[in-house]
Amino acid sequence: MGAYNYTRCRQRKRKDYDISEIEKKYSEKDLSKLILINYVQNYPKLRYFPGRLCNTCKINEVREKFQLSGILSCDDCYKKEKDKTYNEISINFSEKKIKYEGSIILDNKLILGNIESSYLKDKLKSQGVTHILTLGYFMTPFYPKDFIYEVIEINDDSHENILQYLISGIKFIEKSTLCFCHCQYGVSRSAAFVIGYIMYKNELHFSEAYNLVKEKRKKIFPNEGFQCQLEDFDIILSNYNYDLNKCDEFIKKYLKEKDILRKTEFKYIIDKIKEQANKGKRKYSDDNLNVESIEDKRKIIK
Helix, strand or coil: CCCCCHHHHCCCCCCCCCHHHHHHHCCHHHHHHHHHHHHHHHCCCCCCCCCCECCCCCCCECCHHHHHCCCCCCHHHHHHHHHHHHHHHHHHHCCCCCCCCCEEEECCCEEEECCCHHHCHHHHHHHCCCEEEEECCCCCCCCCCCCEEEEECCCCCCCCCCHHHHHHHHHHHHCCCCEEEECCCCCCHHHHHHHHHHHHHCCCCHHHHHHHHHHHCCCCCCCHHHHHHHHHHHHHHHHCCCCHHHHHHHHHHHHHHHHHHHHHHHHHHHHHHHHHHCCCCCCCCCCCCCHHHHHHHHHHCC
16 A cells, blocks of 8 residues: 555544534534535545446446445456465465564453464464454455454555444454454554544543554554544544444444435536536537546546
8 A cells, every 4th residue: 555654644633623522512413414524524535436347357347335445346356366365375374484463452352463463373362362353355264263253344545434334343342252453464454443442442532542552552553534534433432422332323324424425426526527528629428428538537626
């Protein structure tokens, strides 16, 4: 994914972010509106184009979830690539000397680490690990007979919506005896979920939970979009008194509203492109304004 720009993406405090005021002020309806506004203003967006074809086979369509996560493969090609990755790991595993890199976040409950550490079965067993929470694409459970796995497919991109997965991740950690949580490097995706769990478990606000996890694992740095959403998750937890079921109900309602917003957005993109293009010499009709032309011209949208 490239290096993080700490200056640009550093942890920051939103101007409207005062949790004590949020708890007093926002009703459920206003809270949903606030989260949606934050989505539009703060979360960078990747466009979804119906009918987009797989970059590999050029035949099958890419489903919406994959597009919104930056994966431009159809289901068949994705599975082949996932199997290939698993086979390569299996072949190279015995040849590579892996250093364990797990950081204990909560004693006898939660460890945060990288994917390579998740391959060290004996080490994990000796620590008492029973569950493994895996966050990322192309990751297959390595020891399904020895550990209980939960795989959540998300990318380390600031546009990725993690609010929809946080509750299930937290519940998975909560029911474990000792959970090992990892993504590729244990820096952004898994760190975001661990921070979310600490916020819930210890009833801490985002900045407090962030600092606690940072003390245990210095290298963590959830991307800017994840930090925005964790701030929103803080608001939701506080409003619903850290009741996961009520928070889950609210997030599902919010996602429905966001989905309506996104579908409306696609129509807006088309109308905006027509408006901009028709100011020039060439006119665009519905017939020639296809997915490819939208992709080529979306840069003109201000």
